Amino acid sequence: MTDTAPTRIVFLLFPGITQLDFTAPAQALSRMPGARLAGAAATREAIVTDSGFAIVPTHDFAACPQADILCVPGGHGVADALGDAEAVDFVARQAAGAQWVTSVCTGAFLLGRAGLLAGRRATTHWAYTHLLPLVGAEPAPGRVVEDGNIVTSGGVTSGLDFALTLIARLRGDAVAQAIQLAIEYDPAPPFAGGHPDHAPAAVTEGLKARVYDAATARMAAALGG
Amino acid sequence: MTDTAPTRIVFLLFPGITQLDFTAPAQALSRMPGARLAGAAATREAIVTDSGFAIVPTHDFAACPQADILCVPGGHGVADALGDAEAVDFVARQAAGAQWVTSVCTGAFLLGRAGLLAGRRATTHWAYTHLLPLVGAEPAPGRVVEDGNIVTSGGVTSGLDFALTLIARLRGDAVAQAIQLAIEYDPAPPFAGGHPDHAPAAVTEGLKARVYDAATARMAAALGG
Numbered sequence: 001m002t003d004t005a006p007t008r009i010v011f012l013l014f015p016g017i018t019q020l021d022f023t024a025p026a027q028a029l030s031r032m033p034g035a036r037l038a039g040a041a042a043t044r045e046a047i048v049t050d051s052g053f054a055i056v057p058t059h060d061f062a063a064c065p066q067a068d069i070l071c072v073p074g075g076h077g078v079a080d081a082l083g084d085a086e087a088v089d090f091v092a093r094q095a096a097g098a099q100w101v102t103s104v105c106t107g108a109f110l111l112g113r114a115g116l117l118a119g120r121r122a123t124t125h126w127a128y129t130h131l132l133p134l135v136g137a138e139p140a141p142g143r144v145v146e147d148g149n150i151v152t153s154g155g156v157t158s159g160l161d162f163a164l165t166l167i168a169r170l171r172g173d174a175v176a177q178a179i180q181l182a183i184e185y186d187p188a189p190p191f192a193g194g195h196p197d198h199a200p201a202a203v204t205e206g207l208k209a210r211v212y213d214a215a216t217a218r219m220a221a222a223l224g225g
Numbered sequence: 226m227t228d229t230a231p232t233r234i235v236f237l238l239f240p241g242i243t244q245l246d247f248t249a250p251a252q253a254l255s256r257m258p259g260a261r262l263a264g265a266a267a268t269r270e271a272i273v274t275d276s277g278f279a280i281v282p283t284h285d286f287a288a289c290p291q292a293d294i295l296c297v298p299g300g301h302g303v304a305d306a307l308g309d310a311e312a313v314d315f316v317a318r319q320a321a322g323a324q325w326v327t328s329v330c331t332g333a334f335l336l337g338r339a340g341l342l343a344g345r346r347a348t349t350h351w352a353y354t355h356l357l358p359l360v361g362a363e364p365a366p367g368r369v370v371e372d373g374n375i376v377t378s379g380g381v382t383s384g385l386d387f388a389l390t391l392i393a394r395l396r397g398d399a400v401a402q403a404i405q406l407a408i409e410y411d412p413a414p415p416f417a418g419g420h421p422d423h424a425p426a427a428v429t430e431g432l433k434a435r436v437y438d439a440a441t442a443r444m445a446a447a448l449g450g
Contacts, residue, residue: 155409184380186419
């Protein structure tokens with residue numbers, strides 16, 4: 001892979017995908033010199049994201065070119081997608097020919113279902129890390145975790161850090177820095193609590209009770225755990 | 226606006242929109258209790274974003290309900306959209322009835338063209354702040370700038386900080402903190418240089434020469450500057 005060779009980046013798209021899991025790395029990677037982005041789903045009918053908007057796949061699974069970088073985003077739709085043999089098979093086939101196999105958020109479990117995380121260090125959204133052993137993965141600390149050619153990242157917004165890290169690896173620091181500057185990624189979150197390590201315990205516990213106790217139980221069931 | 230009243234959030238969509246300008250606030254705001262999101266364009270045909278993906282508007286301009294929060298994203302398509310009388314009129318009409326009028330990145334210039342920034346403190350993508358006086362606005366420091374009911378934010382990723390700040394204002398800190406935690410917004414950018422204030426000068430100058438000298442000239446011409 002040289003500075004000028006085209007790099008094919010394929011995102012898996014599926015109903016209930018978290019739109020930002022997909023868009024954050026797509027935005028950064030789309031500005032990498034030579035990048036050719038694709039979004040693949042079972043058909044080219046628009047898929048509805050978890051924000052209620054619809055995105056049109058550029059390719060169906062059959063017509064999608066081989067990825068150099070495969071990226072599987074997450075979302076509440078992952079629990080259903082785990083039971084979609086066609087989607088899981090697409091991930092496995094694409095991964096076999098890809099130089100880099102990557103995920104954002106709960107997309108890690110689709111990599112896992114495709115047999116790609118066995119014995120690998122990996123991460124996912126903080127609420128789901130305890131489920132990684134169900135796909136044979138070893139939970140590892142860090143917002144971006146690399147093990148061989150597999151790069152997994154944490155929840156939702158970590159896709160930005162993942163993409164910039166990968167761009168630096170592929171094209172050098174100067175290219176990645178320029179993209180970070182172009183998207184003005186100079187974050188100033190209003191609260192310190194973007195991770196349970198430093199969020200108020202009451203906020204974390206409330207969120208688990210409202211959302212993640214049920215969501216992780218659904219995911220565990222879908223994983224056969 | 227109470228905790229339970231629905232809040233209608235309308236995003237302007239247009240060709241060449243920066244997909245992350247739209248998706249970052251949409252992702253955060255979609256998780257705000259009572260939020261009802263819409264994306265409006267001239268027609269309901271899919272619009273192509275600057276990342277090459279296509280998003281289907283939920284409404285055309287004529288059918289779009291009145292926004293409580295109007296949000297205008299930016300992108301390289303803004304220079305063309307400034308000449309689109311129908312889009313600018315939509316922004317002006319919606320803004321007249323909205324409680325909050327907001328922008329991300331160069332979306333500020335569409336607010337400006339609609340006459341909404343005259344005499345207002347505002348911000349935009351760092352490369353374009355010097356053009357704000359062309360729409361009568363006073364450039365103000367900060368990643369999120371509030372003046373009356375108008376909230377403008379900086380480039381691309383600042384839409385996350387903007388949305389969480391607005392959610393805190395509308396629903397309280399606990400709700401905003403929970404959403405920040407749900408999207409694991411605990412940023413760890415690989416470089417310190419997400420803003421020219423702390424990017425290496427060579428990176429900033431290179432990016433200006435490759436992208437922003439021409440892009441800001443196009444924007445200035447579109448603004449009649």
